Amino acid sequence: xxxxxxxxxxxxxxxxxxxxxxxxxxxxxxxxxxxxxxxxxxxxxxxxxxxxxxxxxxxxxxxxxxxxxxxxxxxxxxxxxxxxxxxxxxxxxxxxxxxxxxxxxxxxxxxxxxxxxxxxxxxxxxxxxxxxxxxxxxxxxxxxxxxxxxxxxxxxxxxxxxxxxxxxxxxxxxxxxxxxxxxxxxxxxxxxxxxxxxxxxxxxxxxxxxxxxxxxxxxxxxxxxxxxxxxxxxxxxxxxxxxx
Amino acid sequence: xxxxxxxxxxxxxxxxxxxxxxxxxxxxxxxxxxxxxxxxxxxxxxxxxxxxxxxxxxxxxxxxxxxxxxxxxxxxxxxxxxxxxxxxxxxxxxxxxxxxxxxxxxxxxxxxxxxxxxxxxxxxxxxxxxxxxxxxxxxxxxxxxxxxxxxxxxxxxxxxxxxxxxxxxxxxxxxxxxxxxxxxxxxxxxxxxxxxxxxxxxxxxxxxxxxxxxxxxxxxxxxxxxxxxxxxxxxxxxxxxxxxxxxxxxxxxxxxxxxxxxxxxxxxxxxxxxxxxxxxxxxxxxxxxxxx
Numbered sequence: 001x002x003x004x005x006x007x008x009x010x011x012x013x014x015x016x017x018x019x020x021x022x023x024x025x026x027x028x029x030x031x032x033x034x035x036x037x038x039x040x041x042x043x044x045x046x047x048x049x050x051x052x053x054x055x056x057x058x059x060x061x062x063x064x065x066x067x068x069x070x071x072x073x074x075x076x077x078x079x080x081x082x083x084x085x086x087x088x089x090x091x092x093x094x095x096x097x098x099x100x101x102x103x104x105x106x107x108x109x110x111x112x113x114x115x116x117x118x119x120x121x122x123x124x125x126x127x128x129x130x131x132x133x134x135x136x137x138x139x140x141x142x143x144x145x146x147x148x149x150x151x152x153x154x155x156x157x158x159x160x161x162x163x164x165x166x167x168x169x170x171x172x173x174x175x176x177x178x179x180x181x182x183x184x185x186x187x188x189x190x191x192x193x194x195x196x197x198x199x200x201x202x203x204x205x206x207x208x209x210x211x212x213x214x215x216x217x218x219x220x221x222x223x224x225x226x227x228x229x230x231x232x233x234x235x236x237x238x239x240x241x242x243x244x
Numbered sequence: 245x246x247x248x249x250x251x252x253x254x255x256x257x258x259x260x261x262x263x264x265x266x267x268x269x270x271x272x273x274x275x276x277x278x279x280x281x282x283x284x285x286x287x288x289x290x291x292x293x294x295x296x297x298x299x300x301x302x303x304x305x306x307x308x309x310x311x312x313x314x315x316x317x318x319x320x321x322x323x324x325x326x327x328x329x330x331x332x333x334x335x336x337x338x339x340x341x342x343x344x345x346x347x348x349x350x351x352x353x354x355x356x357x358x359x360x361x362x363x364x365x366x367x368x369x370x371x372x373x374x375x376x377x378x379x380x381x382x383x384x385x386x387x388x389x390x391x392x393x394x395x396x397x398x399x400x401x402x403x404x405x406x407x408x409x410x411x412x413x414x415x416x417x418x419x420x421x422x423x424x425x426x427x428x429x430x431x432x433x434x435x436x437x438x439x440x441x442x443x444x445x446x447x448x449x450x451x452x453x454x455x456x457x458x459x460x461x462x463x464x465x466x467x468x469x470x471x472x473x474x475x476x477x478x479x480x481x482x483x484x485x486x487x488x489x490x491x492x493x494x495x496x497x498x499x500x501x502x503x504x505x506x507x508x509x510x511x512x513x514x515x516x517x518x519x520x521x522x523x524x525x526x527x528x529x530x531x532x533x534x535x536x
Contacts, residue, residue: 091436105440
């Protein structure tokens with residue numbers, strides 16, 4: 001048994017006096033797809049943001065590989081090249097074309113050779129089925145297309161883990177599917193994925209392991225078939241009854 | 245209509261005006277500056293007024309057996325044009341220096357270091373809320389008449405000190421334009437950049453500021469129009485620009501009937517210079533409105 005890729009222990013975080021995370025611990029092994037579900041405000045997104053050091057946490061520890069995310073002298077670039085993140089609002093850079101969006105960070109942050117990055121970026125555009133849209137600006141693309149460019153942009157950093165933060169919540173129903181297909185393919189290829197989602201069916205199909213969070217703690221977790229069909233906790237049952 | 249108080253049932257005749265005013269006040273709120281607007285028919289109106297003045301002066305001059313107003317204007321034109329060139333030079337230098345300093349001050353306003361942020365905010369507010377003429381007097385009096393650099397002594401001409409006086413309010417206004425533009429970029433852009441490993445400086449340089457340029461251009465050009473129209477203030481502190489030279493010419497002519505045509509010609513010169521700027525600004529605003 002190799003060491004887990006992500007190790008989270010007793011993670012707590014408050015915004016002001018409001019506790020958002022109240023002691024969260026779990027491991028993610030390489031190649032696993034983890035689904036995180038739960039009601040709004042239960043701290044799902046905050047877990048992802050803490051892993052990526054977008055927000056500092058109060059206590060506990062997070063390790064991504066050998067990188068200690070809580071260390072005061074955290075090497076942010078080392079962390080971010082390991083951890084890719086995709087946001088609900090895509091957050092593409094509107095002044096750059098799709099291909100430039102994908103290429104920017106490896107060239108400007110990692111100082112990689114532009115020609116090599118371009119080869120990789122074009123391959124990723126094909127992978128997310130957006131061949132031919134390389135020269136389009138984000139404003140000219142649909143929500144689903146923008147979200148797939150955002151996925152390609154993260155992948156171009158060649159991360160070991162991908163964090164998906166409610167990536168389909170802002171999309172039209174008809175474009176949700178194309179994004180979910182892309183994520184499913186990634187998971188099947190063995191990319192380690194943490195997926196915060198409201199798409200229960202998707203979590204059930206794709207995730208190897210599902211965590212249900214409520215009020216800042218992990219209430220229940222297990223393999224998706226069991227968790228969705230036979231939840232043991234009252235809160236899980238109540239939540240699943242409401243959303244399914 | 246976003247913020248209209250009228251709906252379709254009340255006074256439909258007022259709707260176009262209400263829409264126009266709403267759009268305009270939205271723009272002004274966004275830029276934090278009153279916007280200069282010169283519709284095309286004003287050119288015609290101004291030209292007609294000028295012709296009228298000139299005609300009246302002409303008639304008076306001819307009946308009194310004196311040189312015509314047109315001849316007088318043409319005679320003084322070369323001198324006043326040189327003065328106008330100084331107005332333009334002052335505006336260019338003040339705008340250039342004010343923009344560079346204002347960019348730095350504006351970025352300091354979004355610094356993560358509280359002393360830098362508060363200091364630059366205070367500086368911006370101070371110079372933004374000071375009357376330009378008072379600043380001008382202040383600079384004329386406070387700045388030295390000559391400076392010695394590496395043993396060489398230079399005179400500091402009056403116009404240069406006046407330029408410094410105009411640079412300060414330009415700087416403060418640019419600072420606010422920059423701060424406003426940076427803060428108008430959605431937070432998600434910062435987060436996305438951060439998640440891709442960009443540092444704060446890199447994010448500003450590569451992602452935030454390039455998106456700001458388009459937003460900053462109209463208020464920046466508007467500020468320039470205000471600046472060039474404020475350069476005649478320098479005549480009050482003794483700078484020999486177009487306004488001062490026009491007054492000088494009138495003193496030399498000692499003819500009351502030339503007052504209106506001569507100042508009218510100067511007004512028209514400013515109008516000819518500023519109007520295209522206002523039109524381009526308006527066009528940029530419209531394009532910006534469509535793309536957001």
